[in-house]
Amino acid sequence: MKREYKIPISQGIVLLALCLVSFFTQALAQGGELRFCLRTEPKTFDPLKVDDDASMAIRYLTGGVLVRINRQTQQLEPELAISSKVSNDGRTISFHLRSGILFSDGTPFSAEDVAYTIQQLMDPALHSPTGDALRSGTGNVETKIISPTQISIHFPAQVAGLDRLFDQVAILSEHSPKKEMAVLGPFMVVDYKPGASVLLKRNPNYWKKDAQGRQLPYLDSVELDIQANRDVEMLRFKRGELDLINSLDSEYFDKLATTSPQVAHDAGPSLDSEQLWFNQVAKAPIPGYKKDWFRSTNFRQAISEAINREDLSRVVYHGHAQPAIGPVSPANKFWFNSNLKPQSYSPETALKALQSDGFRMENGTLKDKGGNAVVFSIITNAGNKARERMAVLIQDDLQKIGIHVNVVTLDFPSLIERMTQSFDYEAILLGLTNVDLDPDSEMNVWLSSSENHQWNPQQKTPDTAWEAEIDRLMREQASSSDANKRKAAFDRVQEIAVEQQPFIFLINKNALSAVSTSVHGAAPVILSPQTYWNAEWLTVSAK
Amino acid sequence: MSFRQKIACVVLALVMGASLGANWLAPDGYARQYREVTDAAPSRTHWLGTDELGRDRFARVLYGTRISLLLAPAAALLSTLAAAVIGGLAGYLGGAWARLAMAVTDLFLSLPWLFLLITARALMPLNVSPLTSVAVTFLLLGTLGWTAAARVLCASAAALRKSDFVRQARAAGTSGTRLFWVHVAPNLKPVLYAQFWLSIPVFILSEANLGILGLGIAEPMPSWGSLLKELEGLVSVGEQPWKFVSLILLIVVVTSFQLLLSGQEEIAA
Numbered sequence: 001m002k003r004e005y006k007i008p009i010s011q012g013i014v015l016l017a018l019c020l021v022s023f024f025t026q027a028l029a030q031g032g033e034l035r036f037c038l039r040t041e042p043k044t045f046d047p048l049k050v051d052d053d054a055s056m057a058i059r060y061l062t063g064g065v066l067v068r069i070n071r072q073t074q075q076l077e078p079e080l081a082i083s084s085k086v087s088n089d090g091r092t093i094s095f096h097l098r099s100g101i102l103f104s105d106g107t108p109f110s111a112e113d114v115a116y117t118i119q120q121l122m123d124p125a126l127h128s129p130t131g132d133a134l135r136s137g138t139g140n141v142e143t144k145i146i147s148p149t150q151i152s153i154h155f156p157a158q159v160a161g162l163d164r165l166f167d168q169v170a171i172l173s174e175h176s177p178k179k180e181m182a183v184l185g186p187f188m189v190v191d192y193k194p195g196a197s198v199l200l201k202r203n204p205n206y207w208k209k210d211a212q213g214r215q216l217p218y219l220d221s222v223e224l225d226i227q228a229n230r231d232v233e234m235l236r237f238k239r240g241e242l243d244l245i246n247s248l249d250s251e252y253f254d255k256l257a258t259t260s261p262q263v264a265h266d267a268g269p270s271l272d273s274e275q276l277w278f279n280q281v282a283k284a285p286i287p288g289y290k291k292d293w294f295r296s297t298n299f300r301q302a303i304s305e306a307i308n309r310e311d312l313s314r315v316v317y318h319g320h321a322q323p324a325i326g327p328v329s330p331a332n333k334f335w336f337n338s339n340l341k342p343q344s345y346s347p348e349t350a351l352k353a354l355q356s357d358g359f360r361m362e363n364g365t366l367k368d369k370g371g372n373a374v375v376f377s378i379i380t381n382a383g384n385k386a387r388e389r390m391a392v393l394i395q396d397d398l399q400k401i402g403i404h405v406n407v408v409t410l411d412f413p414s415l416i417e418r419m420t421q422s423f424d425y426e427a428i429l430l431g432l433t434n435v436d437l438d439p440d441s442e443m444n445v446w447l448s449s450s451e452n453h454q455w456n457p458q459q460k461t462p463d464t465a466w467e468a469e470i471d472r473l474m475r476e477q478a479s480s481s482d483a484n485k486r487k488a489a490f491d492r493v494q495e496i497a498v499e500q501q502p503f504i505f506l507i508n509k510n511a512l513s514a515v516s517t518s519v520h521g522a523a524p525v526i527l528s529p530q531t532y533w534n535a536e537w538l539t540v541s542a543k
Numbered sequence: 544m545s546f547r548q549k550i551a552c553v554v555l556a557l558v559m560g561a562s563l564g565a566n567w568l569a570p571d572g573y574a575r576q577y578r579e580v581t582d583a584a585p586s587r588t589h590w591l592g593t594d595e596l597g598r599d600r601f602a603r604v605l606y607g608t609r610i611s612l613l614l615a616p617a618a619a620l621l622s623t624l625a626a627a628v629i630g631g632l633a634g635y636l637g638g639a640w641a642r643l644a645m646a647v648t649d650l651f652l653s654l655p656w657l658f659l660l661i662t663a664r665a666l667m668p669l670n671v672s673p674l675t676s677v678a679v680t681f682l683l684l685g686t687l688g689w690t691a692a693a694r695v696l697c698a699s700a701a702a703l704r705k706s707d708f709v710r711q712a713r714a715a716g717t718s719g720t721r722l723f724w725v726h727v728a729p730n731l732k733p734v735l736y737a738q739f740w741l742s743i744p745v746f747i748l749s750e751a752n753l754g755i756l757g758l759g760i761a762e763p764m765p766s767w768g769s770l771l772k773e774l775e776g777l778v779s780v781g782e783q784p785w786k787f788v789s790l791i792l793l794i795v796v797v798t799s800f801q802l803l804l805s806g807q808e809e810i811a812a
Contacts, residue, residue: 315597396576406670406673407763414665
C-alpha cells in the first residue's frame, strides 16, 4: 500500500506564510539602533559612583551584574553568577560564577574582578552611593576567593536584603587597562558628546545567548540623546526620531493614547507616591499653636480624611493614578500590607474629629481652642504641574471644613533649603521615588534619627512613642534574614504610618510609557527602567 | 488723537469694562471647581470651556484681566516715579551725582531680573493671601523695573540742564529747587508719560513670565500669567483653540498700549 502525502493548496499557502514570517523574524532579530532620551547629563560613567538617573540608565545598559532583579516578575535571577547564597546570619554571601566570560575589551572575567569591585566599592574615600547601601557596622568587608569561579564576601554586620543589593553592583575589571570602560553588560560606551548624546554599541563579548544560540544583544547600538524638555521629547517621538519614552506624564500619555493607542503603555500603579506632610520640628520658626495642630494625630487624620483622593487621581492624573492606601504601593507585591483599608473621604467625619480636639467653626472659618483661624501654607516645587494642581484641589477640599490653605510654589533649591535647613515651612507636598522594593531602602525615611525623616528629622531620641516603635520595627526587619518576620515587622510599620499620618499619602502614579511600533520585544513594567529593562532582547525594525 | 489710537482706547475701555463687570458676567467666580467637567470645550454653561481643574475659563479670563490691567499700571506708575526721582535728579544735578546714579542704574540693569524675582519670592513669608501675593508681585516688578526709564530721564534732564532757557533762568537768579520744579520737571512730562505707557505692557509680560514659571500670583487667583500656562504642551493651534483666548487678549491689550504709546512719543518729539 502506498501512502500519498498531498498538501492541500490552502495549507501550502499557510506553510509558505509561516516560512516568510520566520524569515522576516530572523531578519528583524538582528541589528537596529534604539534611541531614547536622558533627561539630564550623566554625572559619571563610573558605575560605582552612580547617583543620578542618567548615569543609572548607562550603568543598567553597560554594567554586568552578578544577579539581576527581573523587572517583570520582581524576582532575583542569576546573571554573571550561576548561583548565590546568603549565610544564616546575613553577613556572608557566596557566589558561584560563570566561566569563560570576557569583558568588552577581551579581558577574562573571574572572582578576582568581583573582589576588586567590592574593594573599590567599599572604599570610604570613593563615597559610592551603591557602596553606602552595603555598609553595615564598623569594620572592613572581606572577600575570599575560593577559586576563579567561587567567591564569598563577608560583611562586619548583617545586611538586610543583601543579595538584592547586588543588582546595582556592576563588576569592574581588575586587569583591564580600560578599567570602568571595560564592561560585562550588553552594550559599551563608544562616544559621548557632552550636552548632546551618548552612543552605546553592542558588546562583542557579551556572554548571553538566545535559545537558538545567537549572541545577544540583538541591537547594534543605543543612542541616548540628552534632552531635558519633555515637549521636545514628545515631538521627536511623534516624528519617529525616538523609540521610547519612560515615565510619561498623564497629559502626554492621554494625547498619545488618543492618536496612537498602540504606542501608549499604562503598566498600572508604580512604586512612586505623592504625599503631604506637616512640619513637626520642635525648633521650626512657626507659631507654637500651629506646631500643636501639626503634632496632633487627630488633626493630621482629619486633614487626610478631608482630601478627596479619588478626585486627585481622576482630575490631576486623568485616572492614571490610584488613591494611596499607605506608605507602600500595592505594586510592591510582597511588601504591601494588604490588610490596610483604602483611606476614606469624609469631610463631615473630619470636621467631627477636629471638633473633638477643640476646634470650632465660626462663620465658615475653623478656629482652634485659642481662637486662631486655621490657616496654613502648602509649598511645592514650581513647574511641577501635577503637584500644583493637587495643591489647588486640596486647597478647595480643605476650604469645605473651614481651613484656609495658601498654595506656594517655590523653586526647588529654596524648597529644599526650607525643608532641610531652616525648617521654615508648614506643610510640603512632594513625591517619593522608590527604585527598590525592599523596605531596607526606606530606612533613611522611617528612622527618627535619619536626615530624610522629613516631618521631624535627626531626632536624638524619638519624640513620640509611635516613632520609637517604628524605629524598633525597622531595625528588627533589617536585622532578620527571615522574610516572614521582616514582612510582619514592616506590615506593622505601615499600620502605624496610616494611624499616625506623619505622611499623608495621596496617590500612587501609574507607570506610563511610550514604545514605538518599530520596537519589538518591549514589555513596559512598573520598575525602572520601565521600557528597556530587557534591552538585550529588543529589536528595532526600519522606520 | 489718530484713528488707530481711538480704536486702541475703545478696545482698552471694553476690555477694562468687561473685567470690572466680572462679578456680574461670571457670578460663579474664578475659583469654583466643576470637577466633573474638567478641561471641557466651550458650551452654553462655560463659554470658554473649563480649565484642567474644572474652573470656568471665561470667569478666570475676566478676573485675570482685571488683576493684570489694574496692577500693571500701578507698577508702571511706581517705576516711573522712581525713575523720575533718580534719573531726573541725576540728569539735572550732573557731575558726580549723575555718574553715581548711572552706576547704580547700570548695576541694576546688569542684574538677572528673573533670578532676582525668584529669590525675592522665595524670601517672602509663606502665609500670604492670594490678594497680598498680587500686590507683592507687582510691587516687586515696580521697584525693580525703574532702571531703563531712569537712563532715558537722566539723558533728557541733562539735555534740559544745558538748554538755553534753563541757563537764562539760572542767570536770572532762579534758585535750584525752583529751577527744577518750574523749568525742568514740566519739560520731562512727555518723556515720563511715554515711559509710563511703555512700562505697562512690559509689566504685564513680566507677570505673565513669572506666572508661567509658577512664581507669580498665588492660586486660586487667576492672572494672565497663570492663564498662559495652559498653553504649555499644546502642539497645534487647532487642538483646543479656545485656550488661546488669554494670549489673544494679551496681544490685543499690549498692542493697544503700544498704539497709545506711539501717540505719546509723537507728543514727546
